[in-house]
Amino acid sequence: MIRYSIKKSSGFSLLELLIASVLGLILLAGVISLFLGSRTTFTMQEQMANVQTDGRFALMFLERHIENAGWIEGDFGGTIYAVDFDAAKTTDGGSGGNDSITVSMEVPTGTQDCTGSTVTTSVMTNRFYLGGTDNTTLLCEGNGGGTAQPIVENVESFQLLYGVDTDANGVANHYLDATTVRNNGSALKVVSVQVALLIMSEDKTLQQKVSKTYDVLDQEVTRDDLRLRRVFRQTIFMPNQAYSLIPKQS
16 A cells, blocks of 8 residues: 655745845835936936037027128128127126127128028128026027027026227237227227026936036126036137228238
8 A cells, every 4th residue: 555645835934025025125126226326317418418509509609690790791881890889789797697799790682680580781780698588598689670589598697708909910919898898999899709608407407406606707606406507618709800900001
């Protein structure tokens, strides 16, 4: 007669189940932490890339119009101010404020201003300044009759300095703000423009607040929040204005 021995199989104990659950939660927490860290890094890189794109585009757009300022098509018979230092057109915002600039050039019939509107006069003027609901949108406004158009957003500071050529050699000797240039009558001696923009990220991406002071030409801007920022600077030479200052040989 054959006898069978049956062994009872026991399951996991409560302690073993608890230990397994804890280990599983630790592993899950590690995976979640890694995912969140990667997501945060990606978001920061994306926001900074957007800031850099906006900054480069703004400088490129401004350079195109400022560099060509002062151009004269032919025998104009008048005076073209590369930068129009009228108090209402080119301004210095002073401490804590933002600047604005208006540039001019002679153009043929049918030329479009910075907004895409057709200019009906022989002189085209384009004004650049910060506006919008919170004054953080860089706008351009031409004399073609169209409404002001946005160039880039999230601009916290827009500053300008003007290179004055005092010895008529086509090179700036020093840089002054708009008010000083206007008061000392140096408008026709301006041969270059220094431009600086402080651009912030669209979203709050930093993990903790960081207090930092940014040098934006003649202004210092301090911020303490969760946004990324970068200052973009460029010196733009105006060859047409410089050429008009250099004495012509007979």
